Amino acid sequence: MKGKVWKFGNDVDTDQIIPSQYLLLPTVEEMKQYTFEPLDKDFASKIGQGDIIVGGENFGSGSSREQAPLVLKALGVSAVVAKSFARIFFRNAINIGLPVLICKEIYDGVENQDTLFIDVQQGSIRNLKTNEDFTSTKLPAHVMNILEAGGLIGFLNKK
Amino acid sequence: MGMTMGEKILARASNKDVVRPGDIITAKVDLCMSNDGTTHLNIDIFEKDLKAEKVFNPQKVIFIIDHNVPSESAKTAEVHKKMRRFAQKHQISLYEGTGVCHQIMIEDYVVPGQLIIAADSHTCSYGGLGAFGTGVGCTDFTSVMNTGEIWLMVPETLKFVIEGTFKPGVYARDLILKIIGDIGANGANYKIMEFGGPAARNFTIDDRVVLCNMAVEAGAKSGLVEADDTVIEYVKSRGRHEMVLCKSDEDAIYEQTYHYNLDDLEPMIAIPHCVDDVVPVTEIGEVKIDQGFIGSCNNGRIEELRAAAQILKGKKIAPYVKLLISPASNAVYLQALEEGLMDIFVESGAMVLNSNCSVCWGSCQGVIGEGEVLISTGTRNFKGRAGHPNSSIYLASAATVAASALTGTITDPRGMIG
Numbered sequence: 041m042k043g044k045v046w047k048f049g050n051d052v053d054t055d056q057i058i059p060s061q062y063l064l065l066p067t068v069e070e071m072k073q074y075t076f077e078p079l080d081k082d083f084a085s086k087i088g089q090g091d092i093i094v095g096g097e098n099f100g101s102g103s104s105r106e107q108a109p110l111v112l113k114a115l116g117v118s119a120v121v122a123k124s125f126a127r128i129f130f131r132n133a134i135n136i137g138l139p140v141l142i143c144k145e146i147y148d149g150v151e152n153q154d155t156l157f158i159d160v161q162q163g164s165i166r167n168l169k170t171n172e173d174f175t176s177t178k179l180p181a182h183v184m185n186i187l188e189a190g191g192l193i194g195f196l197n198k199k
Numbered sequence: 200m201g202m203t204m205g206e207k208i209l210a211r212a213s214n215k216d217v218v219r220p221g222d223i224i225t226a227k228v229d230l231c232m233s234n235d236g237t238t239h240l241n242i243d244i245f246e247k248d249l250k251a252e253k254v255f256n257p258q259k260v261i262f263i264i265d266h267n268v269p270s271e272s273a274k275t276a277e278v279h280k281k282m283r284r285f286a287q288k289h290q291i292s293l294y295e296g297t298g299v300c301h302q303i304m305i306e307d308y309v310v311p312g313q314l315i316i317a318a319d320s321h322t323c324s325y326g327g328l329g330a331f332g333t334g335v336g337c338t339d340f341t342s343v344m345n346t347g348e349i350w351l352m353v354p355e356t357l358k359f360v361i362e363g364t365f366k367p368g369v370y371a372r373d374l375i376l377k378i379i380g381d382i383g384a385n386g387a388n389y390k391i392m393e394f395g396g397p398a399a400r401n402f403t404i405d406d407r408v409v410l411c412n413m414a415v416e417a418g419a420k421s422g423l424v425e426a427d428d429t430v431i432e433y434v435k436s437r438g439r440h441e442m443v444l445c446k447s448d449e450d451a452i453y454e455q456t457y458h459y460n461l462d463d464l465e466p467m468i469a470i471p472h473c474v475d476d477v478v479p480v481t482e483i484g485e486v487k488i489d490q491g492f493i494g495s496c497n498n499g500r501i502e503e504l505r506a507a508a509q510i511l512k513g514k515k516i517a518p519y520v521k522l523l524i525s526p527a528s529n530a531v532y533l534q535a536l537e538e539g540l541m542d543i544f545v546e547s548g549a550m551v552l553n554s555n556c557s558v559c560w561g562s563c564q565g566v567i568g569e570g571e572v573l574i575s576t577g578t579r580n581f582k583g584r585a586g587h588p589n590s591s592i593y594l595a596s597a598a599t600v601a602a603s604a605l606t607g608t609i610t611d612p613r614g615m616i617g
Contacts, residue, residue, distance in 0.1 A: 051384055051473055055581040060562040063236055064267055064275050078588035098385035098418065102581060104320040105237060106336030126418055127389050128320055132336035182223050182350065192338045193248045196346075 041118045041139075041160070042168070043092040047152040048079075050096035054129060057100070057108040071107055072114040087115050092156050095122035096147055100129025109133040119158055121165060121176065123147050134183055137191035141165065141176035149174060160187070201448025203356040205391040205423050208331040208445050212314040220454075222353040229313035229330075231343045232261040234300045235268065236560075237318050237336070239278040242285050244341040253289070255347035260291045261308065263300035266556045267563040298528025298554040301325070301496040305408060306530055310434050311426035312443025316343045320415045321496050321578060327408035328434065329426025329445065334415065354389050354420045355454040356447075357382075360396035363461035368613035370506065371406035372498055372576065372596040374459065375413045376467040380477025382457070388418030390454065393447065395425055398461055404433050405502040412497045413578060416474040466611055468574075469594035472582040480599055480611045489571040491522040491604040492558035492585075493597045498576035499527030499554075501534050503597035508540040510601040510615050516548040517607030522600075523550050523565045525557040549604070561585040574603050 055078070062074045076083035093099075093112065099122035100108060109132050112120065119139040123146075133140040139160045146165060150156065154169040161184075163176040179187070189195035202210065206218050213224035233241055245251050254260045262282050270276040279295070286293035294303050300317070301324040309315065311329030315322060318340035325332030333351075335343070343349050359378060365371070379386070392414040394407075402410075407424045414422030425446055434442060466480040493499065493507050504526060516522050524544050526532040532554055535541050544551050558565035559577030566586035567573050573585050573592045580592035595603075598612035605615065 053579075053581045055561075055579070055584050059583060060236075060560050061566075063562070064239070064272075064278050066239065066274060066277065068240075078583040098388065101384055101418065102320065102579060103236075104318060104322075104334040104336050106240065106338060107237070109336075110240075124385060124388065126385065127420055128334055128336060128415075131339065135336060135338035180223060180352070192342055193244065196249070196342060 041090060042155060042157045043090040043118050044088060045092050045094050045150055045152060045154045045156055046087060047094045047150065048096070051098045051101055052095050053102035054100055054105050054108040055102055058105065058111050063105055063107050068107065068110045068114050072111040075111045075115055084115060087117065089116035090118045091116065092158070093117055093120040094146065094150055095120065097123045099125050101126035104128045106132045106136065109136055109138045113138045119160065121146055134187050135192040137187060137194065139187060143174050143176040146174045200452065201450040203391065203393060203451040203453065204425055204445040204447045205331055205356055205393065205421060206353060208312055208314060209351065209353055211312065211443065218353045220353050220355045223350060224353060225348055225350050226314055228316050228343050228347055228349055230259050230261065230308055230315045231340065232263060232300060232304055232317040233340055234266055234319055235264045235278055235282060236266045238262060238282050240337045241318060241341045241344070242281055244337055245344065249341060249345055251345040254291060254344050257290045260344055261304070262286050262291060262293045263303055264295040265298065265300045266560055268296045268555050271563050296553060296555065299496045299499065299556055301412065302500065302527040302531070306437060306528060310439050310442040311430060312445050316340065316349055321412050323414045323419060323422045324408050324412040324496055326411035326414070326421055326423035327404060328430050329424065331421050331423065333421050354391050356391040356393050357387055358453040358456040359392060359394045360456060360458050361394060361398040361461060362396055363398055364401065365461050368598055368616055369464050369466055370596045370598065371402070371409040373464055373467040374461065375410050376469055376477050376594065377464060378459065379413065379417045379475050380467065382417055384416065384473055384475040385418040387414065390419055392417065392419045392422045394422065399424055400427060403502060404429065405500045409497055416578065466596060466599050466613065468599065468609065469580050471580055471591040471593065474580060474594065480595065480609065483609050486609040487572060487607060488520060488574050488603055488609060490520065490565065490567055490573045491600045492565060492573060492575040492577060493600050494525030494527065494557050495559040495577045496527065497578045498597055499525060499531065501531050503576060504531065504535050504540050507597040507601040508543045510598055510605065510612055511547040511549070512543050514547055514605050516604045520604055520607045521550065522548065522604040523552055523558055525552040526554050528554050558585055574600050574609060576600055
């Protein structure tokens with residue numbers, strides 16, 4: 041996959057990704073326009089299909105709201121790459137089939153709006169602007185199987 | 200090589216003799232719970248994506264309406280209707296407006312040794328009673344609700360050895376803020392935080408829950424305190440007699456051990472906008488507040504209400520400052536009434552709210568405006584969590600919040616205990 045980078049800092053919490061007051065809207069489609077509203081109220085209109093989020097340490101900290109990875113996916117985000125992820129966000133993203141890659145080195149090797157090429161299976165990431173290559177942490181086979189099935193529901197239905 | 204109590208609970212749940220950190224297990228779940236923050240999506244996944252027909256065991260699935268209750272909009276009312284319909288159809292217990300979900304679970308369900316999965320990050324609270332609770336999202340929860348099982352990776356354990364006794368005006372809340380400040384918001388990411396040591400045997404149920412509840416704010420998968428007579432007596436008093444007591448072995452392996460002495464602890468405060476940005480209240484300088492909040496799954500139980508009442512008794516809240524108090528459950532509410540605490544609160548000028556997530560969740564009650572400053576006993580101080588993106592939240596103990604509400608600036612409670 042190939043996408044334009046939207047770069048964030050450390051400890052991006054789920055309240056920033058989608059604030060509490062929108063969580064009880066009936067559908068994710070209605071929620072997605074408020075993605076990252078506290079940080080940039082126009083974010084949802086700026087992000088494009090296939091774009092990639094890059095975060096620092098502890099991306100997705102805070103609440104268990106699956107709405108956080110869901111709104112990213114609904115806006116067309118193809119992957120999230122971060123130095124580290126908060127546990128529940130990471131699990132939720134895998135469960136909905138949104139690739140999440142752990143890569144310590146990439147943060148300093150990518151600027152906002154650069155383009156990345158990612159091979160999730162191989163765990164390889166290339167910054168197409170600088171032609172620099174990075175490797176993400178290998179996911180356990182069980183987790184990779186869920187991701188490849190498009191998420192936990194696909195995985196369970198296949199079983 | 201021994202096991203930690205967390206590893207023992209996971210071994211039992213996965214029907215194994217031994218588990219080690221890094222093992223991926225399939226575990227049977229003793230209880231699962233979901234609240235109105237996400238259940239409407241869980242129901243959609245259950246009915247439309249999973250095309251499931253039955254919950255695995257109606258006795259072990261609990262729905263609790265506590266986040267936006269009573270409903271503040273027609274859309275929320277639809278969410279609540281959907282939960283009621285599903286609960287009725289599947290004959291599962293539904294609580295509505297009777298308290299914050301974790302307090303309800305502690306009062307009515309949790310016993311030592313259980314594995315509990317809930318669609319809420321503060322599920323780690325149940326470690327206060329020696330149960331392994333961990334939060335998940337909609338998809339995991341829905342799968343658990345259907346199958347009664349979940350895959351988990353066995354985490355490493357961090358040990359926190361606590362000595363000494365709390366000084367007057369210093370509480371478990373200050374201890375957990377201090378710990379999170381020290382280890383950082385991801386200092387326990389994917390791990391278990393096990394709290395023990397000589398001081399732990401004197402911890403009340405409230406103390407234990409306060410510590411475990413905020414383990415997730417350091418990224419932990421779960422928080423745990425070994426269940427002892429205090430816990431056994433509590434769950435038996437609530438009519439629950441079957442439990443499995445898990446103790447960490449002498450030769451259990453901990454990834455790291457930390458030592459704290461309560462004799463040295465002072466009131467602590469987390470400053471905006473990270474839970475791990477923690478300083479002693481004495482170092483905060485002059486910070487004016489607009490609103491105080493006492494409540495939440497972390498800090499709305501009877502002991503915190505007593506601590507606040509001790510400071511508020513016979514006094515008035517500062518002009519132009521609001522103090523909102525939401526007991527963690529109706530049981531807490533009734534006890535506070537019986538003890539005369541509600542009289543003290545109302546006479547001080549505080550607003551007493553129904554039992555719910557309230558200000559801590561920032562969507563239903565006591566939402567703050569641009570530039571406003573809140574001091575709260577809630578769980579998080581993330582940017583905009585209590586309302587406007589450009590507002591500020593400080594996290595402190597109920598005593599510090601009460602003292603600050605009286606003066607209108609953030610205040611050390613130690614000089615004000617009546």
